[in-house]
């Protein structure tokens with residue numbers, strides 16, 4: 001054989017409902033987190049951006065075009081950037097009809113509304129700061145909102161909240177502001193770069209494409225800022241075979257639009 005046999009028994013990975021149960025309900029809406037809850041999923045992922053008037057909202061794309069009726073409502077305001085619309089304008093958009101007529105009238109939630117709903121559902125949050133370069137200061141503002149809604153209390157910080165971003169400076173900033181909060185870096189730094197990341201992030205969260213045992217083991221061999229082994233949550237995994245492969249690599253989390261598929265795939269392990 002080639003390399004040492006794996007002898008460590010791994011727990012089942014945490015399954016995270018990506019943008020909520022976004023295969024079943026419109027992504028990043030309260031309906032999507034409620035659907036995840038109804039299906040039995042505790043962990044949900046979302047994307048946080050900022051309106052023209054400084055309110056934090058939960059939406060994935062930098063523009064409102066794909067997931068709302070903004071083009072019909074505001075035909076003269078292309079390219080419909082989130083940052084160019086007020087919270088009141090955004091609150092009036094339909095964020096469900098694009099997905100299915102059954103969800104017409106679903107709204108883009110504010111971060112506050114979203115936090116209140118998942119608190120009610122007793123869910124846990126993998127919060128992504130999306131495109132933070134567009135929103136200077138969003139790290140501090142997001143932490144303030146989280147604190148106001150009780151999400152920086154010890155019981156949340158200890159195991160119920162992770163803040164992640166594709167922007168390393170943004171993750172570093174979150175860690176600097178609140179060193180107690182668990183963080184994740186979205187991407188695949190080289191193995192040589194990992195020790196630098198381990199100074200400010202608890203997780204390395206890569207795309208599953210090309211992920212191999214050497215990389216997972218390299219991540220696990222380092223300790224993060226809380227003196228625990230770095231974790232790895234991978235995305236976006238919606239099929240059985242990939243789920244089984246990744247669980248075999250010992251990943252700590254699998255982020256899925258269709259988390260029931262992942263759960264069913266891993267059920268026999």
Ligand code: G3P
Pocket residue numbers: 018045047060128186235236255
């Ligand atoms: O949580 C991982 C995943 O959400 C990162 O990519 O584009 O879906 O936000 P994206």
Ligand code: CA
Pocket residue numbers: 045046047128
């Ligand atoms: Ca995301």
